[in-house]
Amino acid sequence: MEAVNIDGFNTRAIHAGQEPDPLTGAVVPPIYQVSTYAQDGVGGLxxxxxYSRSANPTRTALQECMAALEAPGIDTARAMAFASGLAAEDTLIRTVLKPGDHAVLPNDAYGGTYRLFKKVAEPWGIQTTPADITNPEAIAAAIAPNTKLVWIETPTNPLLNVGDIAAIAEVAHAKGALLVVDNTFASPYLQQPLLLGADVVIHSTTKYLGGHSDVVGGALVVKDAELAEQLAYHQNAMGAIAGPFDSWLVLRGIKTLGVRMDRHNSNAHDVVNFLTAHDGVSAVLWPGLESHPNHDVAKKQMSGFGGMVSFRVKKGEQAALDICANTTVFTLGESLGGVESLIEHPGRMTHASVAGSPLEVPSDLVRLSVGIENSEDIIADLEKAMTQALG
Ligand SMILES: Cc1ncc(COP(=O)(O)O)c(C=O)c1O
Incomplete structure (x- = not known):
């Protein structure tokens, strides 16, 4: 039989790693809810x-699919699925760093990533320096002789800054460091960092990949075979794996990633148009805006600008908190990337752990995860909440 063309992103999302089940023909990979497997004689696997910590068929399907989405055409690419984004990050840190090593961190990032480095990795002996990810020269200046890792998020959480992946990869590689890109906000549908020179992609699959706010998970994707081997070894040795049901949920979410992201993009654009015209707003942060300081870089490396939008409220922190408390279609809650719209106050919620650090976020900031509802309904909800909060 002739090979079927699975070059398109949506085709890969639906088919890569997901052949019909060899036993029954089930068209989606079954949830292999099992811990151990019968052996045909000792070692006859x-x-x-x-044993399911080492490998499980549902997790294998997810991992193969993720590698095909993040690194199409790279045969050595490999993905590993974890119990959470932070479990993936921890496994990565303890695989590629050892006490005495140094990492350059983003000066604007998910608070939990910063907390993991400051509170867990630093006491273990890792040194860190935060640097401005929008400026490759600032990253170069932060690299020390013992730097093994340059870590960026792009777009960043919650300020939606964008780093030039290709330029930063060059800077990192020139000094012998690996470049890690947290691709959670963009998802592989909008941006594929490994194809731009990054060495490792990390994901909180809890977000756009899962897409339905019903699972917590993480992933690492790499293209170098040796690094893949080391990480896979640690995935098993450290044991922070994604379980079969969670793997299945993420894989199911991935099938609709492309159609969801198109809708997140266009709804976010509508919300941004509303916010930029609102006189209670002092700044709208979204890489799709031509006025965004990194718009050109975003246009170059992303195929859409994503569903995350942050804005600053002229009247300050209390007004920002009041907006968050007054929406009904937008749910007040942490997390992002699900089909439903979410609103939050980063300073008091997702980024409370970075208060007083170089990553502290403005207190008048509101972050939106724009969902895929009808855009007129989410805008009407925001308008009502802003009128109530701002008068
Ligand atoms: C950009 C980013 N990276 C990593 C994480 C951590 O992922 P998890 O919550 O799945 O551990 C998050 C969580 O919000 C995130 O937003």
Whole structure:
């Protein structure tokens, strides 16, 4: 039979790693809710499966699909699925760094990533320096002789700054460091950092990949075979794996990633148009705006600008908190990337752990995860909440 063309992103999302089940023909990979596997004589493994921490067919399907989305055409690419984004990050840190090593961190990032480095990795002996990810020269200046890792998020959480992945990869590689890109906000549908020179992509699959606010998970994707081998070893040795049901949920979410992201993009654009015209707003942060300081970089490396929008409220922190408390279609809550719209106050919620650090966020900032509802309904909800809060 002739090979079927699975070059398109949506085709890969639906088929990569997801052949019909060999036993029954089930068209989606079953949830192999199992811990161990019968062996045909000692060491006689069926399909390489021995124990589900080491490998599980549902997790394998997710991992193969993720590698095909983040690194199409790169045969050595490999993905590993974890119990959470932070579990993926921790496994990465303890695989590529050892006490005495140094990492350059983003000066604007998910607070939990910063907390993991400051509170867990630093006491273990890792040194860190935050640097401005929008300025490759600032990153170069932060690199020390013992720097092994340059870590960026792009777009950043919650300020939606954008770093030039290709330029930063060059800077990192020139000094012998690996470049890690947290691709959670963009998802592989909008941006594929490994194709731009990054060495490792990390994801909180809890977000756009899962897409339905019903699972917590993480992933690492790499293209170098040796690094993949080391990470896979640690995935098993440290054990922070994604379980079968969670793997299945993320894989199901991925099938609709492309159609969801198109809708997140266009709804976010509508919300941004509303916010930029609102006189209670002092700044709208979204890389799709031509006035965004990194718009040109975003246009170059992303195929859409995503569903995350932040804005600053002229009247200050209390007004920002009041807006968050007054929406009904937007749910007040942490997390992002689900089909439903979410609103939050980063300073008091997702980024409370970075208060007093170089990553502290403005207190008048509101972050929106724009969902895929009808845009007129989410805008009407925001308008009502802003009128109530701002008078
Ligand atoms: C950009 C980013 N990276 C990593 C994480 C951590 O992922 P998890 O919450 O799945 O551990 C988050 C969580 O919000 C995030 O927003």
């Amino acid at each position: 069926r399909g390489g499966y021995e």
